[in-house]
Amino acid sequence: MEKLYLKQLSISDSEDCYNMLKHIGLNENDFTNPVHDMSFKEFKRWLKIQDDWSKGDNLPKGYVPQLCFWLISNELPVGFGKIRMGLTEKSRLEGGNLGYAIDTRKRGKGYGSKLLEMLIKKAKELKLETPLVTVKKWNYASKRVAEHNGGRLIKETNDWWYFEM
Numbered sequence: 001m002e003k004l005y006l007k008q009l010s011i012s013d014s015e016d017c018y019n020m021l022k023h024i025g026l027n028e029n030d031f032t033n034p035v036h037d038m039s040f041k042e043f044k045r046w047l048k049i050q051d052d053w054s055k056g057d058n059l060p061k062g063y064v065p066q067l068c069f070w071l072i073s074n075e076l077p078v079g080f081g082k083i084r085m086g087l088t089e090k091s092r093l094e095g096g097n098l099g100y101a102i103d104t105r106k107r108g109k110g111y112g113s114k115l116l117e118m119l120i121k122k123a124k125e126l127k128l129e130t131p132l133v134t135v136k137k138w139n140y141a142s143k144r145v146a147e148h149n150g151g152r153l154i155k156e157t158n159d160w161w162y163f164e165m
Helices: 015-021 040-054 089-093 111-125 140-148
Strands: 004-008 066-073 076-084 098-102 132-136 152-156 160-164
Touching: 004 111, 015 040, 015 076, 040 066, 066 111, 076 111, 098 111, 111 140, 132 140, 140 160
Parallel strands: none
Antiparallel strands: 004 066, 066 076, 076 098, 132 160, 152 160
């Protein structure tokens, strides 16, 4: 039986996490993944930066604290998710509170829905009562994932769907 769980990013994360992120595009489906083009040494520095940001330390101007999580299946990472602890003017329009991506080798197996479900639960534990998910209009798979997880469409533009979770 498959064992699925969220594991919060830590500075000691392994090469398994690095290799999984290498299978997600640099800006695939509007999910920013700077690790795609990094060396393993750069990845280790990136982990430290993400760990700092999760604590609100060394945040770039205009950023809010952000927690990152691995979706683990049978002890291997299959996806990556982010919870922004607030919204900036920019993230309210493009990004929302929750973002997620699944390893290209693991797509089409329900991991996206499960990852978003777990991120919603975690966000609510962290007192984000109605997290926002933004989806590009051409990304029908993510739209279905948001709807499957009870997302309520609250706004729509020419380019985006906006879901309260």
